[in-house]
Amino acid sequence: MTGAAAASDEVLIDRVRAKDEPAMGAIFDRYATMVYSVALRVLKEPGQAEDVMQEILLQVWNMPDRFVRGRGSLGAWLAVVARNRAIDVLRQRRPTESCDEVVLASATNLASEFEQRAMMEKVRGVMKKLPEEQQRSVELAFFEGLSHSEIAARTGDPLGTVKTRIRAALISLRKGIEA
Amino acid sequence: MTNGHISQEDLTLHAMQALSPEEDAAVRSHLMECGACRDDLASVAGDLTLVALSVERTPLPAGAKARFLDKITGSPANAPESTGGASISIDRKPVRSRVIWIPWVAVAALLVLAVSLEVQVQRLDARLRIEAERTAQLTATTAHAQEVLDVLTAPNAQRVLLTAAKTPPAPSARAVYLAARGALIFQADNLVQVAENKTYELWVIPADGSAPIPAGLFRPDAAGNASVVLPSLPVGIAAKAFGVTLEKAGGGATPTAPILLAGAAPGE
Numbered sequence: 001m002t003g004a005a006a007a008s009d010e011v012l013i014d015r016v017r018a019k020d021e022p023a024m025g026a027i028f029d030r031y032a033t034m035v036y037s038v039a040l041r042v043l044k045e046p047g048q049a050e051d052v053m054q055e056i057l058l059q060v061w062n063m064p065d066r067f068v069r070g071r072g073s074l075g076a077w078l079a080v081v082a083r084n085r086a087i088d089v090l091r092q093r094r095p096t097e098s099c100d101e102v103v104l105a106s107a108t109n110l111a112s113e114f115e116q117r118a119m120m121e122k123v124r125g126v127m128k129k130l131p132e133e134q135q136r137s138v139e140l141a142f143f144e145g146l147s148h149s150e151i152a153a154r155t156g157d158p159l160g161t162v163k164t165r166i167r168a169a170l171i172s173l174r175k176g177i178e179a
Numbered sequence: 180m181t182n183g184h185i186s187q188e189d190l191t192l193h194a195m196q197a198l199s200p201e202e203d204a205a206v207r208s209h210l211m212e213c214g215a216c217r218d219d220l221a222s223v224a225g226d227l228t229l230v231a232l233s234v235e236r237t238p239l240p241a242g243a244k245a246r247f248l249d250k251i252t253g254s255p256a257n258a259p260e261s262t263g264g265a266s267i268s269i270d271r272k273p274v275r276s277r278v279i280w281i282p283w284v285a286v287a288a289l290l291v292l293a294v295s296l297e298v299q300v301q302r303l304d305a306r307l308r309i310e311a312e313r314t315a316q317l318t319a320t321t322a323h324a325q326e327v328l329d330v331l332t333a334p335n336a337q338r339v340l341l342t343a344a345k346t347p348p349a350p351s352a353r354a355v356y357l358a359a360r361g362a363l364i365f366q367a368d369n370l371v372q373v374a375e376n377k378t379y380e381l382w383v384i385p386a387d388g389s390a391p392i393p394a395g396l397f398r399p400d401a402a403g404n405a406s407v408v409l410p411s412l413p414v415g416i417a418a419k420a421f422g423v424t425l426e427k428a429g430g431g432a433t434p435t436a437p438i439l440l441a442g443a444a445p446g447e
Contacts, residue, residue: 021305022312024251028244029313033236036243041234050240054247061251079231080224087196116232123233142230147197163188170191170226177229 009074016064024061031075032057034116035082042086042143052085075116087145126176134169137162185209185216187223194224248309252302331364332408334400350403352440354421356383361414363394365407365421367440370399373425380426381407382434386417386444394421396430418444 007015007026015023035056040049056078059066067077127135133155140146140154148166152159185193185206192198193206210216330336352367365381373379378398382391395407423440424431 021248021251022308025244025248025309026312028247032243032247033239034232034234036239037234037237038231040237046240050243053239053243054250057247058250076225076228076232079228083227083231084196117236119232120234120236123229127230127233138230141192141195141197142227145196147199148192149199151197163192166195167188167191170223170230173229174226 013060013064013067013074016061024057027060027074028057031078034075035078038079038082039086039089042083042090042145048089049086052082052089056081056085083142090145122177123173126173129176130169130172133157134165134172137165138169141166184213185219187219190216190220190223191227194220194227248306252305328408331366332406350440352423352442354381354442356418356421356444358415358417361412361416362409363407363412364409365395365397367397367399367405367423368403370403370405372403373398376428377425378428378430379405379439380424380430380434381410382422382424383412383416383418384420384422386419391422391434392416393430393432396426420444 007023009027009030012023012027016027032053036049036053039052040046043049043052060078067074127138130138136155137151140151141148146154148159148162151157151162155162157165189198189202189206193203196203198206210220348369350367350369350371352365355364356362363381363383367379370379378396380396381394383394384391392412394412395410397405397407399405420441420443422434422438422442424434424436424438426435
C-alpha cells in the first residue's frame with residue numbers, strides 16, 4: 001500500500017483539514033461501504049442510502065473537526081452517525097442532533113476491510129445467541145427507529161420490559177465481544 | 180431517574196433517539212449538568228456501535244465514489260472566490276467611455292480564465308494521484324496473489340506432508356473455499372494413480388442440502404500430487420463438505436460411490 005491508503009485515520013483527518021483530496025479518497029475507500037450499508041439497512045432504498053452516505057462523508061470533508069480524537073474511532077463514529085441520520089430520513093425529519101453531539105467510548109479499530117468484516121462476523125455471532133425477544137427489540141429500536149412506546153404497542157409487552165430487554169441485549173453484546 | 184442520575188435504560192433509549200420528546204428533553208437537560216451521565220452515555224453509544232457493525236456489507240452503487248469526488252472538488256472550500264452575491268451595478272455612462280474599459284475587461288476575463296484553468300489542473304492532478312495510489316495498491320495485491328498461486332500450483336514445488344513417524348503416507352487433500360466468490364483452491368497428495376479411462380472428480384456438497392456440485396476433474400502427477408485451482412463454480416453457495424470420487428474419464432453428473440476423500444467444512 002502507498003501514501004494515503006496506508007495512513008492511520010488520525011493522519012488522514014489531519015490531511016483532510018489541509019484539504020488533501022487523496023486523503024479524503026482514502027477515508028471514502030475505508031468507510032463508505034460501511035456507512036452506506038448501515039444507511040441501507042435502515043432505509044432499504046439505495047438512492048436514499050447513498051444520499052446519507054454522501055452527506056456524512058461530505059461533512060467529514062467540510063468539517064473534519066466535528067470528529068474529535070478521544071471520542072472513539074472514526075469508523076465507529078461514522079457507523080453511529082450513519083444510523084442516526086438514516087433514522088432521521090426514515091422519519092422524514094430534520095437532523096435531530098448534530099454530529100458534534102455523538103460522543104462514544106469505542107476504541108474499535110475498523111480501518112481495514114478485514115477488521116470491519118471480522119468485527120461484523122463476531123457481532124453477528126453474539127447477536128444470534130441473544131434471546132429472540134431481545135434481538136427483536138433491538139432491531140425495532142435501532143434499525144426501524146421505533147420509540148420504546150411504539151415497540152411496546154407493537155409487541156404487546158410492558159414499557160419497562162422493552163427498556164430492560166434493550167439494555168440487557170447491549171450488555172450481553174458488549175460482554176460477548178470482550179470475551 | 181435513579182439516585183439522581185439517568186438510568187442506563189433511558190440513556191440507551193436516548194442514544195437511539197427512542198424516547199418521547201418530553202422524556203428526551205429531560206434527559207438532555209440533565210446531561211448538560213452531569214458529567215457522570217455523559218460518560219455513561221458515551222459507553223452506551225459505544226455499545227450501539229456494535230449493533231451498527233453487525234450490518235452485512237452491501238457494495239456501493241456504481242459511480243458513488245466519482246460522485247463524491249465531484250462534490251469535494253466542487254465544494255466551497257475548493258471553489259474559487261466568488262463575488263459573494265454582490266449586486267452588479269448597470270453602467271449608464273456613454274458608450275464611448277465603456278470602449279476605454281474594453282481592454283481591461285479583456286485582461287480581467289483572461290485572468291478569470293487562467294484561474295479557472297488552474298483550478299481544473301489541480302482537480303485533475305488530485306484525481307490522478309488518487310488513481311495512481313489505487314493502481315499501486317492493486318498492483319501490489321495482484322503480485323502477492325500471483326505469488327501465492329504460483330507456489331501452490333508450481334509442478335516443481337516440494338509438497339511435504341508431515342505425519343507421525345513411520346506412518347505410510349496416505350492420500351490426503353486440502354480445500355480452500357470462499358463461497359462469496361465461488362473460489363476454490365484444492366491440493367491433493369499421495370494419490371493412487373488411476374487408469375487411462377478414469378479420473379478423479381472433486382465435489383462441493385452444499386450446506387442447504389441441494390445436489391453436489393462438480394468442482395473439477397484431475398489426475399495425479401507421477402508423485403501422486405494434483406491440484407484444482409479456481410474451477411468454475413456458482414457464487415454464494417455455502418459448503419457443508421467436499422469430496423473426491425473416481426469417475427469415468429469425462430466426469431460424472433453425480434458422485435459415484437465410494438467417496439475416496441471427504442472433509443467437512445467448519446460451520447459458520
